[in-house]
Every structure is written in structure tokens, then in C-alpha cells.
Amino acid sequence: xxxxxxxxxxxxxxxxxxxxxxxxxxxxxxxxxxxxxxxxxxxxxxxxxxxxxxxxxxxxxxxxxxxxxxxxxxxxxxxxxxxxxxxxxxxxxxxxxxxxxxxxxxxxxxxxxxxxxxxxxxxxxxxxxxxxxxxxxxxxxxxxxxxxxxxxxxxxxxxxxxxxxxxxxxxxxxxxxxxxxxxx
Numbered sequence: 001x002x003x004x005x006x007x008x009x010x011x012x013x014x015x016x017x018x019x020x021x022x023x024x025x026x027x028x029x030x031x032x033x034x035x036x037x038x039x040x041x042x043x044x045x046x047x048x049x050x051x052x053x054x055x056x057x058x059x060x061x062x063x064x065x066x067x068x069x070x071x072x073x074x075x076x077x078x079x080x081x082x083x084x085x086x087x088x089x090x091x092x093x094x095x096x097x098x099x100x101x102x103x104x105x106x107x108x109x110x111x112x113x114x115x116x117x118x119x120x121x122x123x124x125x126x127x128x129x130x131x132x133x134x135x136x137x138x139x140x141x142x143x144x145x146x147x148x149x150x151x152x153x154x155x156x157x158x159x160x161x162x163x164x165x166x167x168x169x170x171x172x173x174x175x176x177x178x179x180x181x182x183x184x
Contacts, residue, residue, distance in 0.1 A: 031142060032161055032162050033163075034166035034167045034170060036139070038137055039173065040137050043177075045067060045069065048173065050176065051173060052130065057072060058071060058072060068131065068132070069133075070130070070131045071129070071131075072128060073127075074125050076125055077124040077147065078123065122152070124149050124155075125147070126145060127145070127147075129146075130143045141161060141165075141169060143166075144158065144159050144160055145157070
């Protein structure tokens with residue numbers, strides 16, 4: 001009888017330890033400063049679409065009234081595996097399973113098997129997603145990369161809005177935009 005009030009007090013004490021987060025989730029790492037740059041061209045949205053399609057991206061959605069473009073591309077990752085996941089025997093290419101059971105009475109059963117592969121014909125994939133927001137004479141770029149293993153499970157995901165990608169995009173954008181005062 002006394003164990004119920006003691007366990008209730010312990011439960012209430014542990015419930016008081018739970019706190020709300022001090023801030024909302026944010027992209028880690030934060031987007032690079034090069035991912036936000038001025039663009040005074042009236043055709044900034046069309047130029048951005050041209051650059052992304054030239055780089056092999058496929059448009060997934062656009063909203064011209066908001067000035068938003070979303071595109072993605074994927075590539076196969078040959079030889080990619082998660083070295084920290086030993087549950088599937090990565091690296092060996094072979095999986096073994098089996099069991100032993102004793103039933104009621106005098107029956108004993110053995111079972112086993114060997115499986116090769118898993119996800120045969122499927123390759124690990126890297127999906128790169130880019131969103132571009134054109135507003136108030138500026139362009140903002142957001143990019144993330146997700147990696148999936150041969151079984152289709154998400155293995156890695158991170159924000160990739162880094163200086164390298166954004167500076168390459170900005171350079172390509174500035175080279176595609178005609179100089180001020182020149183005829184189109």
C-alpha cells in the first residue's frame with residue numbers, strides 16, 4: 001500500500017524535470033552569408049531556373065507570386081554504406097539467421113538460413129534539394145542533402161547551404177544577367 005504513494009511522488013518529481021526547449025529548431029550549420037545576395041534583375045526567377053536546370057536539377061515546385069523555386073537532383077552512391085550500422089552486416093554482403101526451439105513434449109527443432117545481398121538492384125542514393133527565394137531585390141538560397149541506404153532508409157541528413165555552392169550559384173547568376181543598360 002505504501003509503494004503507490006512513493007512511486008507517485010517519484011513520478012511527479014521526474015515529470016518536473018521535463019522542460020521546454022529554449023529556442024525553436026534551426027538549421028545546423030547556419031546558412032553561409034554567400035547564400036543571401038542582391039539581385040536587381042527583373043528576370044531573376046527565370047535566370048535561377050535556367051541555372052538549376054543546367055546543373056542537372058529537376059524542378060519540384062515553383063510559386064512565381066511568392067518568388068519561390070524548389071528543385072532536387074539525386075545520384076547513386078556506389079560503395080556507400082553506414083560503417084556504424086552493423087545490424088545488417090554491411091561490408092560482408094552476407095547475412096545469417098537461424099533459431100533453435102524446444103517444444104512441448106519431446107520435439108526439438110532447428111532452423112537456419114543464409115541470405116546474400118538485400119536490396120538487390122537498388123543503390124544507395126543521395127538527394128540534394130535546393131530552394132531559392134527571390135524577394136525585395138535579393139536572392140536567398142537554402143540547400144540540404146539526404147543520403148539513403150540500399151534499403152531506402154534515411155542514413156544521413158544535413159544542411160548544405162555552404163559558401164562553395166552559393167558562391168558558384170552567385171557567379172553563374174551574375175554571368176547570366178545582362179549588364180545594366182545593355183539590350184536584352
